[in-house]
Amino acid sequence: MTYILGLTGGIASGKSTVSAFLKQKGAVIIDGDVIAREVVEPGTTGLTKLKSIFGESIIRTDGTLNRKLLGKTVFRDKTQLARLNAVVGPLIRERIKALIAQSRRLKYKLLVLEIPLLFEGHYEKYCDSVMAVSIPANIQVERLMKRNNLSKEEAEYRINSQMSQAERNKRADVVIDNSKQVEETLAQVIEWLIMNKFA
Numbered sequence: 559m560t561y562i563l564g565l566t567g568g569i570a571s572g573k574s575t576v577s578a579f580l581k582q583k584g585a586v587i588i589d590g591d592v593i594a595r596e597v598v599e600p601g602t603t604g605l606t607k608l609k610s611i612f613g614e615s616i617i618r619t620d621g622t623l624n625r626k627l628l629g630k631t632v633f634r635d636k637t638q639l640a641r642l643n644a645v646v647g648p649l650i651r652e653r654i655k656a657l658i659a660q661s662r663r664l665k666y667k668l669l670v671l672e673i674p675l676l677f678e679g680h681y682e683k684y685c686d687s688v689m690a691v692s693i694p695a696n697i698q699v700e701r702l703m704k705r706n707n708l709s710k711e712e713a714e715y716r717i718n719s720q721m722s723q724a725e726r727n728k729r730a731d732v733v734i735d736n737s738k739q740v741e742e743t744l745a746q747v748i749e750w751l752i753m754n755k756f757a
């Protein structure tokens with residue numbers, strides 16, 4: 559029996575920090591952001607569709623997607639974001655469903671679905687439980703600006719294109735507070751692993 563843990567959280571909340579630890583503890587990780595990149599690699603129908611919608615300018619000279627430019631376009635414009643989601647959303651879902659099926663066949667004990675837009679995409683229906691990583695809004699803006707080298711305005715556009723943390727936390731089965739030292743965050747994850755007999 560494979561136990562599927564959904565792992566979500568707002569942008570730059572600390573999902574990767576938590577999933578790296580869960581991997582270290584033996585979990586298998588499916589990373590939504592990685593899959594989102596795979597489905598628009600050069601030569602994919604995903605990239606061809608994006609080119610026809612957003613124009614040649616979003617393709618770099620080496621044939622790859624200009625993510626920075628597309629990000630600037632979509633996160634400040636809900637209509638454009640919806641057009642992007644309509645193309646990549648179904649491709650991401652198809653791939654994730656196939657990987658879940660494979661993980662069940664291989665009888666992985668603990669599978670983690672790390673998906674930023676978990677509740678927006680209703681991925682909770684594939685999960686046994688959902689863990690949300692949470693940080694206060696001011697820390698979120700700070701960490702995002704620093705990590706992605708974004709202006710405050712750009713960081714806020716990205717945050718506001720997602721479900722609010724309050725709503726996400728309400729829907730999750732367990733909320734991990736990542737506002738303090740990483741060690742304190744991981745202690746909460748260890749507690750979850752122990753309570754669920756994975757450690």
Ligand SMILES: CC(C)(COP(=O)(O)OP(=O)(O)OC[C@H]1O[C@@H](n2cnc3c(N)ncnc32)[C@H](O)[C@@H]1O)[C@@H](O)C(=O)NCCC(=O)NCCS
Nearest residue numbers: 568569590591594625626628629643646673674675719720
């Ligand atoms: C717009 C794109 C090209 C910007 O690329 P960039 O390299 O700057 O960002 P990256 O992909 O690393 O995403 C960073 C974070 O942005 C947030 N984010 C990404 N896509 C979306 C979206 N459609 N809606 C809201 N937030 C999003 C997530 O928190 C994600 O972790 C890229 O984010 C993208 O293709 N997004 C659509 C795919 C998607 O929905 N991804 C979410 C994974 S399920």
Ligand SMILES: Nc1ncnc2c1ncn2[C@@H]1O[C@H](COP(=O)(O)OP(=O)(O)OP(=O)(O)O)[C@@H](O)[C@H]1O
Nearest residue numbers: 569570571572573574575674701705736738739740
């Ligand atoms: N407890 C912490 N204290 C200080 N910095 C942290 C902490 N946890 C994570 N960070 C930093 O905050 C940033 C965001 O963390 P991380 O990449 O794990 O978030 P994420 O939720 O996976 O982000 P995204 O979904 O946007 O990729 C990173 O630069 C990370 O090093």
